[in-house]
Amino acid sequence: MITVTHLTKRYGDTNAVNDVSFTVKPGTVAGFLGPNGAGKSTTLRAILGLTPPTSGGATVLGVPYAQLPNPASRVGSLLDADALHPGRSGRENLALAALAQGVGRTRIAEVLDLVGLTDKEARKRVGTYSLGMKQRLGIAMALLGDPSVLILDEPANGLDPAGIVWMRDLLRNAASRGCTVLLSSHLLHEVEQVADQLIIIGAGRILADGSPADVLGSTGRLEDTYLRLTATTSREGLAS
Numbered sequence: 416m417i418t419v420t421h422l423t424k425r426y427g428d429t430n431a432v433n434d435v436s437f438t439v440k441p442g443t444v445a446g447f448l449g450p451n452g453a454g455k456s457t458t459l460r461a462i463l464g465l466t467p468p469t470s471g472g473a474t475v476l477g478v479p480y481a482q483l484p485n486p487a488s489r490v491g492s493l494l495d496a497d498a499l500h501p502g503r504s505g506r507e508n509l510a511l512a513a514l515a516q517g518v519g520r521t522r523i524a525e526v527l528d529l530v531g532l533t534d535k536e537a538r539k540r541v542g543t544y545s546l547g548m549k550q551r552l553g554i555a556m557a558l559l560g561d562p563s564v565l566i567l568d569e570p571a572n573g574l575d576p577a578g579i580v581w582m583r584d585l586l587r588n589a590a591s592r593g594c595t596v597l598l599s600s601h602l603l604h605e606v607e608q609v610a611d612q613l614i615i616i617g618a619g620r621i622l623a624d625g626s627p628a629d630v631l632g633s634t635g636r637l638e639d640t641y642l643r644l645t646a647t648t649s650r651e652g653l654a655s
């Protein structure tokens with residue numbers, strides 16, 4: 416369960432996130448959508464305790480992220496696939512994370528298999544990886560502790576069509592096991608296929624939150640609804 420309550424984050428005179436509240440329940444894939452600069456990453460970072468809120472806050476599994484025992488093994492996250500150590504191999508990156516999380520080394524082969532990275536690829540330095548390979552490794556890192564919550568910032572970024580289909584199955588399987596999944600994306604078509612909750616943010620404020628049927632209403636098309644809702648927001652609107 417992820418609960419965000421009246422979360423506000425200001426940077427100088429910019430309201431990056433403005434009184435944002437939503438809940439994502441176990442067994443749900445929630446798609447978090449919004450234009451560039453709408454506040455998605457700031458919200459995800461605040462949930463993960465990486466960005467201190469100006470006011471309000473968030474809990475994961477009932478408590479603020481920082482208060483979770485061994486949080487990385489309970490909450491898998493992917494924020495920036497470039498944050499991986501470029502001089503080490505994919506396998507070494509996973510081994511270091513497994514050590515930090517107290518996860519057995521046998522799990523490394525399992526997650527590599529899950530994300531479709533071959534043994535040969537896993538032995539290459541991450542600095543030589545393509546964007547899609549980095550993304551797969553970042554997802555493997557997120558899955559390492561077999562977490563019950565997944566928070567993913569644009570996970571399909573750089574994935575090829577087969578990778579996007581694979582990602583969809585991965586997220587649906589995670590949710591069917593009771594996992595709580597929150598992902599940001601600009602790929603409306605993809606989100607439409609995978610999400611059972613849609614949260615749309617614009618200029619730091621929640622514009623819609625609900626089941627696809629509730630959010631799309633009679634239009635039935637996510638692209639139309641999204642463009643209509645976000646048309647009135649702009650990055651300039653963030654400055655107060």
Ligand SMILES: Nc1ncnc2c1ncn2[C@@H]1O[C@H](COP(=O)(O)OP(=O)(O)OP(=O)(O)O)[C@@H](O)[C@H]1O
Pocket residue numbers: 426429430431432449450451452453454455456457458650653
């Ligand atoms: N560290 C920071 N310092 C100052 N301003 C910031 C910082 N991080 C984010 N912002 C501002 O906060 C606003 C929201 O940014 P955020 O990265 O959360 O948007 P986003 O919805 O994730 O965008 P995108 O889709 O482009 O990734 C933007 O105006 C951005 O410039």
